Amino acid sequence: MQPLPIRIFFRKKGAAIFISHLDLTRCMSRIMRRAKIPFWYTEGFNPHAYMTFALPLSLGITGLYECMDIKLIEPMPFEEIIERLNNSLPEGLSVFAAALPVHKNTAIAWSRYEVVLQPKDGDSGKLAASLSEFLSRESIITEKKNKAKKMVQIDLAPHIKEYTVTERGEEGNGAVVFLLTLPSGCTDNINPHLLLNLFESESGSGFSSTVARTEVLTADLQKFV
Amino acid sequence: MLNEKLSDILLNVQKPGRYVGGEIGSITKSLADINIRFAFCFPDTYEIGMSHLGMKILYGLYNSIPDVWCERVFTPWTDMEEYMRRLHIPLYGLESGDAIKQFDFVGFTLQYELSYSNILLMLDLAEIPLLSKERTEEHPIVVCGGPCACNAEPIADFVDMFVLGEGEEVSEELFDLYKKHKSGDYSRAAFLLAAANVEGVYVPSLYDVSYKEDGTIAAVTAADGVPEVVKKRIVRDMDNAYFPKNFVVPFIDIVHDRAIAEIFRGCIRGCRFCQAGFLYRPVREKSPDVINRQSRDLCGFTGYDEVSLSSLSSSDYTRLPELLGEMLLWSEEDKVSISLPSLRVDGFSAELTEKLKAVRRGGLTFAPEAGSQRLRDVINKNVREEELLKTCTVAFDGGWTTIKLYFMIGLPTETLDDVAEICGLSQKVVNAFYQNPNKPKGKGVTVTASASTFVPKPFTPFQWEPQDTIEVIHEKQRHLRTSVTSRKITVNWHDADTSFLEAVFARGDRRLAPVLLKAHELGCKFDGWSDFFSLERWQEAFDFCEIDPAFYANRRRSYDEILPWDHLDYGVSKDFLIREHKKSLCAETTPNCRESCSGCGANKLNGGKCDAAVAD
Numbered sequence: 001m002q003p004l005p006i007r008i009f010f011r012k013k014g015a016a017i018f019i020s021h022l023d024l025t026r027c028m029s030r031i032m033r034r035a036k037i038p039f040w041y042t043e044g045f046n047p048h049a050y051m052t053f054a055l056p057l058s059l060g061i062t063g064l065y066e067c068m069d070i071k072l073i074e075p076m077p078f079e080e081i082i083e084r085l086n087n088s089l090p091e092g093l094s095v096f097a098a099a100l101p102v103h104k105n106t107a108i109a110w111s112r113y114e115v116v117l118q119p120k121d122g123d124s125g126k127l128a129a130s131l132s133e134f135l136s137r138e139s140i141i142t143e144k145k146n147k148a149k150k151m152v153q154i155d156l157a158p159h160i161k162e163y164t165v166t167e168r169g170e171e172g173n174g175a176v177v178f179l180l181t182l183p184s185g186c187t188d189n190i191n192p193h194l195l196l197n198l199f200e201s202e203s204g205s206g207f208s209s210t211v212a213r214t215e216v217l218t219a220d221l222q223k224f225v
Numbered sequence: 226m227l228n229e230k231l232s233d234i235l236l237n238v239q240k241p242g243r244y245v246g247g248e249i250g251s252i253t254k255s256l257a258d259i260n261i262r263f264a265f266c267f268p269d270t271y272e273i274g275m276s277h278l279g280m281k282i283l284y285g286l287y288n289s290i291p292d293v294w295c296e297r298v299f300t301p302w303t304d305m306e307e308y309m310r311r312l313h314i315p316l317y318g319l320e321s322g323d324a325i326k327q328f329d330f331v332g333f334t335l336q337y338e339l340s341y342s343n344i345l346l347m348l349d350l351a352e353i354p355l356l357s358k359e360r361t362e363e364h365p366i367v368v369c370g371g372p373c374a375c376n377a378e379p380i381a382d383f384v385d386m387f388v389l390g391e392g393e394e395v396s397e398e399l400f401d402l403y404k405k406h407k408s409g410d411y412s413r414a415a416f417l418l419a420a421a422n423v424e425g426v427y428v429p430s431l432y433d434v435s436y437k438e439d440g441t442i443a444a445v446t447a448a449d450g451v452p453e454v455v456k457k458r459i460v461r462d463m464d465n466a467y468f469p470k471n472f473v474v475p476f477i478d479i480v481h482d483r484a485i486a487e488i489f490r491g492c493i494r495g496c497r498f499c500q501a502g503f504l505y506r507p508v509r510e511k512s513p514d515v516i517n518r519q520s521r522d523l524c525g526f527t528g529y530d531e532v533s534l535s536s537l538s539s540s541d542y543t544r545l546p547e548l549l550g551e552m553l554l555w556s557e558e559d560k561v562s563i564s565l566p567s568l569r570v571d572g573f574s575a576e577l578t579e580k581l582k583a584v585r586r587g588g589l590t591f592a593p594e595a596g597s598q599r600l601r602d603v604i605n606k607n608v609r610e611e612e613l614l615k616t617c618t619v620a621f622d623g624g625w626t627t628i629k630l631y632f633m634i635g636l637p638t639e640t641l642d643d644v645a646e647i648c649g650l651s652q653k654v655v656n657a658f659y660q661n662p663n664k665p666k667g668k669g670v671t672v673t674a675s676a677s678t679f680v681p682k683p684f685t686p687f688q689w690e691p692q693d694t695i696e697v698i699h700e701k702q703r704h705l706r707t708s709v710t711s712r713k714i715t716v717n718w719h720d721a722d723t724s725f726l727e728a729v730f731a732r733g734d735r736r737l738a739p740v741l742l743k744a745h746e747l748g749c750k751f752d753g754w755s756d757f758f759s760l761e762r763w764q765e766a767f768d769f770c771e772i773d774p775a776f777y778a779n780r781r782r783s784y785d786e787i788l789p790w791d792h793l794d795y796g797v798s799k800d801f802l803i804r805e806h807k808k809s810l811c812a813e814t815t816p817n818c819r820e821s822c823s824g825c826g827a828n829k830l831n832g833g834k835c836d837a838a839v840a841d
């Protein structure tokens with residue numbers, strides 16, 4: 001049969017967030033061999049498993065909506081692919097869906113993130129207020145490496161598509177939940193850590209944070225599938 | 226399993242994948258079922274330790290025992306070390322994340338002498354007292370094995386027991402003994418005394434060493450009730466020996482990231498400088514069908530697409546063509562490549578070359594070890610120039626254009642002329658390329674000659690030989706450089722300073738323990754890494770302890786001197802080593818074990834059997 005493109009959706013959390021993108025690629029190709037998925041190898045001098053990831057995830061970020069495309073050379077039901085992969089995957093990685101791809105990878109425009117901030121002094125009210133103030137500024141200027149690896153100034157304010165800041169938990173031991181949507185994809189890409197680092201240094205607030213990418217969206221804010 | 230403290234710091238260190246565990250194939254168990262917790266420590270980085278076959282075998286074997294849980298531990302890189310100290314995170318096992326100080330055993334594998342400082346570093350980070358005599362019933366038993374256990378004396382004060390030889394054999398016996406002791410009124414001393422009577426176990430605190438005025442050993446006296454000489458253990462039947470069905474497959478890139486199948490142990494060659502060649506005798510082969518099955522299983526379980534056939538000298542495996550034939554039946558379809566390291570020059574036959582076409586070809590490396598035929602005879606490296614050149618020609622025919630040649634400098638009896646011949650031989654390889662009508666078109670040849678510094682090792686015929694001083698080595702290195710005759714030849718060499726320290730510890734004795742302690746205090750670690758190694762710092766430690774390192778590295782021993790490892794029996798007899806040493810001084814060679822048995826004595830460990838002596 002003609003190699004059939006399949007999109008695999010998976011989560012990456014727990015200890016697995018410390019797997020870099022390059023290492024994940026290697027891991028996944030071994031997993032597919034282990035799981036005996038009839039996948040397609042690239043042709044040519046040095047054949048390797050065909051695999052493309054829609055949107056590489058930075059080290060340390062939890063991914064709840066990660067996508068990887070492979071090609072099948074023999075038919076296999078989606079449920080079986082999911083089950084086989086899950087039986088082979090290490091802790092922290094799990095597949096939750098497999099389907100024929102609808103969008104092209106280039107259709108990705110946005111990602112949604114859930115950031116949980118834990119204030120060092122336990123005062124989540126103060127942290128939430130200071131974060132809200134920070135986000136309401138007209139411009140949020142920081143530095144970022146451009147494609148040519150040169151540091152350039154960038155204003156983050158217009159890039160933040162939408163956000164909410166809420167408090168969670170009891171007094172003195174609360175957290176701030178910060179939901180936001182940032183540009184993603186091959187043209188424009190903003191890492192939420194860029195914003196968090198700037199906030200941390202400018203506000204002087206002490207906090208620890210965890211970041212999860214919860215959704216990947218197209219330009220019209222449709223779920224990428 | 227990660228605790229919160231760790232998650233916070235992992236984003237700030239290089240390669241966090243070194244510290245998280247959770248890889249495919251890593252084993253977690255429920256503590257309720259566990260009687261023995263074992264921390265298998267490799268005193269180097271994750272990337273190096275994870276590449277090591279011995280660790281994979283023992284990890285699998287220990288965990289195959291239901292009530293034993295073995296975890297992996299590596300030396301944290303300095304960035305991680307700093308965080309661990311600052312946040313008071315004691316060294317932990319990668320599988321559970323629990324501090325190893327609460328384990329029953331903490332085991333170190335001793336692969337090279339330059340890792341000794343890392344052993345102290347790891348004990349320190351684990352919050353386990355460094356000195357054996359300072360440990361109590363609450364502390365784990367610190368056990369060491371691996372090749373350097375053959376002269377364990379420099380670290381004897383830090384270690385509770387050594388396992389000599391192949392760990393597969395002894396471990397279960399040792400675990401059973403420990404369980405028996407643990408279920409009663411556990412006393413460390415009583416357990417160690419009982420363990421000292423298990424064949425292959427050496428408990429250094431039960432052996433007293435006294436010294437003569439000239440610094441040499443006067444006597445080694447065993448305590449009552451323990452054997453005077455400790456004999457190493459070996460696996461007798463390789464086909465039925467434990468071999469893991471599964472490896473831990475790392476996420477991060479490691480040095481050797483592939484499946485490994487062991488094809489035989491020991492070596493038939495008897496190169497006189499090579500410690501491994503003597504330590505792992507007698508030769509024991511695995512059958513092709515067993516290797517074939519194990520390789521296939523391993524690739525299936527791990528998802529690896531490469532399997533390497535491991536041994537000290539692959540082409541000496543008597544049934545190599547048969548094995549490759551069997552493996553090629555499935556490897557191509559499964560898209561698995563077979564790699565064959567440690568090929569010998571003369572093993573490169575036409576038949577093999579044909580088979581090897583399907584086998585992964587990296588750069589081509591040969592190890593003539595010495596430039597002149599005379600010196601090759603001294604070290605019993607039975608490779609003739611014609612053979613090397615013939616093989617290179619075969620390789621050039623096959624399209625290879627880069628050849629790497631490995632040499633040693635500082636070999637016994639070596640002169641500056643011998644050194645110059647390293648370049649002479651390299652030049653002949655270059656000439657062979659240009660004289661070859663079938664050479665790859667339009668390409669030049671590159672020959673790299675790499676020269677390491679010779680380190681005399683215990684249980685070799687050169688165990689009595691002095692190492693060249695650093696000054697002499699430097700002079701020889703300069704001579705090597707000035708002898709290069711072509712731009713097609715690149716020469717490089719290893720740092721003489723590290724080889725000097727290696728030589729000190731390889732044949733050191735217990736009086737080096739204070740030096741190690743001092744060096745640890747001064748911050749010596751990762752001595753095998755040029756970015757960390759500092760001979761000045763070590764010199765400071767030697768000076769502080771008033772120990773002259775040259776006594777260990779650069780002194781010729783006499784045959785009747787008591788050597789620090791004489792109370793350990795590795796199979797090869799001292800008489801044999803003396804015979805070999807005497808022959809070496811007259812540049813007289815010894816035939817390889819397949820041609821004729823030279824009576825090294827190692828076969829007595831295997832009931833008189835030695836696979837090398839079985840002619841094919």
Ligand code: SF4
Pocket residue numbers: 493506507508818819821822823824825826827828835836837838
């Ligand atoms: S017993 Fe004989 S054949 Fe076997 S390793 Fe020793 S010398 Fe070689």
